[in-house]
Amino acid sequence: MKNLKLKSARAALDMSQQQLAEKVGVSRQTISAIEKGDYNPTINLCISICKVLNKTLDDLFWYF
Amino acid sequence: MSINQTWALGFTTGFLIVIAVIIIVKSRRKNRQEFDERQMIARGKAYKYSFFSLMAYIIICMFLSLFEVNWAPVFIQFCLAIFIGGTVFTVICIFKDAYMGYNYKRNIYTYAIGCAALGIMHLANFVLWTHDILFTNGMLNEKSLFLFSGIMFLTIGVSLFIKKAIDRKASENE
Numbered sequence: 001m002k003n004l005k006l007k008s009a010r011a012a013l014d015m016s017q018q019q020l021a022e023k024v025g026v027s028r029q030t031i032s033a034i035e036k037g038d039y040n041p042t043i044n045l046c047i048s049i050c051k052v053l054n055k056t057l058d059d060l061f062w063y064f
Numbered sequence: 065m066s067i068n069q070t071w072a073l074g075f076t077t078g079f080l081i082v083i084a085v086i087i088i089v090k091s092r093r094k095n096r097q098e099f100d101e102r103q104m105i106a107r108g109k110a111y112k113y114s115f116f117s118l119m120a121y122i123i124i125c126m127f128l129s130l131f132e133v134n135w136a137p138v139f140i141q142f143c144l145a146i147f148i149g150g151t152v153f154t155v156i157c158i159f160k161d162a163y164m165g166y167n168y169k170r171n172i173y174t175y176a177i178g179c180a181a182l183g184i185m186h187l188a189n190f191v192l193w194t195h196d197i198l199f200t201n202g203m204l205n206e207k208s209l210f211l212f213s214g215i216m217f218l219t220i221g222v223s224l225f226i227k228k229a230i231d232r233k234a235s236e237n238e
Contacts, residue, residue, distance in 0.1 A: 017235075026100035027166035032234065039102050 002037045005060050009053045010035075023052045071206055072139060097165030106162035114153035121148050136204035143209055151216045158223045161231075172228055180221030186214030 010020050010031075017035075021028045026045065033039035034049075041049070046061050053060070090096075099107065125141055136144070157163035164172065190210035198208045 021166065025166070027103060027161060028235075029161035029231070030100050030102040030166070033102060042101055045101060 001063065003035050003060070006049065006053075007035045009055050009060060013053060015053075020049070020052060024048045075206075095167065098167050099162065099165050103160075103162040103166065106160035107157055110153045110156035110160065110162065113156055114149045117152045118145055118149045121145055134203055136208075137206075140204050140206060140209065144212060147212050147216045151219055154220050155223045158220070158227050161227075163224075172224055176221050176224035176228065178221075179217050179224065183214045183216070183218030183221055186210045186217060190214060 010017070017031045018028045021031045024031070024045070025048070030039065030041075034041050046057055050057055050060055122145065128135060154163065187210070190207065193210065194205075194207040198204060198211070
């Protein structure tokens with residue numbers, strides 16, 4: 001399932017995948033894979049992404 | 065000492081020197097490559113497929129030896145095993161974006177050109193040295209290693225070029 005919430009939160013801060021990847025400490029392809037739904041990140045990575053984007057886990061990674 | 069033994073000794077010495085240089089360079093490097101969690105998983109999968117391909121190769125060799133088909137000396141069979149395992153691991157890592165760490169800043173094209181050039185050099189050496197004679201007494205000779213190592217390096221170089229092109233297209237579509 002595509003993670004459009006993450007993509008829109010990133011776009012709202014006018015941040016590229018590369019910039020987010022550098023801040024979080026992962027590769028650009030990893031961010032791309034999370035947004036496409038090809039990779040399910042660990043809770044640690046989810047928290048790091050939320051901190052950088054100023055969002056909660058529910059905002060970005062909760063689907064129900 | 066026969067020519068074959070001298071050749072094997074030279075090959076082994078060269079191989080050990082390359083490994084020693086790689087270990088020294090890696091230990092002295094300040095900014096080591098780091099892999100994120102997805103890359104670690106991808107590398108794990110690449111190791112798995114590399115291991116399976118090695119197993120498949122060993123099983124084929126085992127059956128050939130069972131039926132007394134002597135197609136290559138043991139030394140070349142082992143070298144081929146290294147080439148197969150290494151190539152499978154590297155190519156899978158490249159296509160899964162797990163070959164270079166996320167903090168790798170250098171130009172990948174330089175690396176790709178280096179690998180491709182090395183491959184072409186080995187293939188050229190094979191053609192010039194062996195004059196396309198792969199077999200001696202019905203068995204692969206040691207000169208054939210240039211063909212296989214050439215194919216390995218060329219495959220890695222071409223894979224890097226293809227992956228870079230795919231990545232560029234993906235970044236444009238982002």
